[in-house]
Amino acid sequence: MNIIKLLSSFQRLRPHTRSYLLRLPVEILLEILNLLPPHCLLVIYQTCRPLRAITHQYFLSGRGEILATLEDKLRYLTCLARSLPDYWVCARCCKLHKIVWRDVPATHLYNPECEYGSDLWRDPEDIQIRNSFALNMPAHRHVQLTLKYTRLRTIKWRQRRRLQRLLEPHYFPDKERFYNHKEEGILEQSSFYPKVIDGRYVHLSVQTYLGAQNTISRQFLRRERICHHIRDYKTNLTMAFDMAFSAKDSQLFFSCSSCGTDFSIQASPELVIICTWQDLGPEGTVFDPEWESMFCDLTRVSHQPGNARKLYDQLENNEDYLVL
Ligand SMILES: [Zn+2]
Numbered sequence: 001m002n003i004i005k006l007l008s009s010f011q012r013l014r015p016h017t018r019s020y021l022l023r024l025p026v027e028i029l030l031e032i033l034n035l036l037p038p039h040c041l042l043v044i045y046q047t048c049r050p051l052r053a054i055t056h057q058y059f060l061s062g063r064g065e066i067l068a069t070l071e072d073k074l075r076y077l078t079c080l081a082r083s084l085p086d087y088w089v090c091a092r093c094c095k096l097h098k099i100v101w102r103d104v105p106a107t108h109l110y111n112p113e114c115e116y117g118s119d120l121w122r123d124p125e126d127i128q129i130r131n132s133f134a135l136n137m138p139a140h141r142h143v144q145l146t147l148k149y150t151r152l153r154t155i156k157w158r159q160r161r162r163l164q165r166l167l168e169p170h171y172f173p174d175k176e177r178f179y180n181h182k183e184e185g186i187l188e189q190s191s192f193y194p195k196v197i198d199g200r201y202v203h204l205s206v207q208t209y210l211g212a213q214n215t216i217s218r219q220f221l222r223r224e225r226i227c228h229h230i231r232d233y234k235t236n237l238t239m240a241f242d243m244a245f246s247a248k249d250s251q252l253f254f255s256c257s258s259c260g261t262d263f264s265i266q267a268s269p270e271l272v273i274i275c276t277w278q279d280l281g282p283e284g285t286v287f288d289p290e291w292e293s294m295f296c297d298l299t300r301v302s303h304q305p306g307n308a309r310k311l312y313d314q315l316e317n318n319e320d321y322l323v324l
């Protein structure tokens with residue numbers, strides 16, 4: 001059927017339709033739809049008969065595979081999952097998975113079946129790594145579910161309870177980490193404090209080292225990891241620790257030039273405290289720049305030094321940040 005006739009007859013039969021889109025002249029509607037990426041058109045296609053006919057005739061018909069790349073497919077699934085509180089998008093197998101109650105950042109007890117037997121540390125640019133728990137960060141699904149529950153206004157009691165559990169601060173108890181006898185008796189503790197601010201997931205992790213038997217040296221901290229860009233033996237990390245030890249217990253602030261990470265170090269031979277603030281961005285896929293920049297070198301996100309901390313604390317901070 002001719003689209004203009006179809007839409008006109010729809011508008012005539014339902015003059016009081018609540019859909020603002022369907023009240024528009026078809027030419028304007030086509031202009032709007034023309035601006036949408038393929039995965040959005042596919043979602044529009046599923047909404048109602050008039051929009052199905054329009055998107056099919058003008059945009060989808062004869063185009064072959066609409067979702068050509070993994071990124072397109074994940075964006076499409078992410079659109080669908082926005083209104084499905086009990087599902088999350090798995091980048092590993094490109095499917096929607098049902099949530100599991102015990103799967104929250106505090107437990108690390110659950111791994112999706114599709115990740116069984118895989119080596120999570122194999123390749124940091126692997127999509128699988130970007131999907132999973134890595135470093136001292138929550139998994140992508142935890143971030144996305146937290147943002148979704150915060151956005152949805154009509155969630156049920158059990159989903160509100162789940163949101164509380166997703167946002168719960170969590171701690172990993174004292175443990176000793178040593179690689180030679182000089183490093184024995186240094187206790188390590190990690191704590192994590194997630195938040196949602198202005199639709200963005202922001203995260204504070206606090207890493208504490210206590211020299212219970214031995215003192216803490218720069219050498220001991222050489223394997224530390226702040227983010228993908230400031231970690232293990234890299235010169236920028238060594239320099240930050242050198243400065244912090246020289247500053248004798250003062251808290252020094254630093255910022256990563258490649259992702260949304262700010263951090264501070266307070267260091268003495270007896271106690272080292274590293275606070276890391278990370279802005280993991282809004283709802284989206286593993287390909288979104290804020291998330292991707294945390295895991296690989298394909299994308300860099302520059303941010304104003306101190307902005308991740310400012311967003312987390314919701315306070316102005318006037319400290320000087322050294323950009324690494
Ligand atoms: Zn999966």
Ligand SMILES: [Zn+2]
Nearest residue numbers: 227229256259
């Ligand atoms: Zn970084």
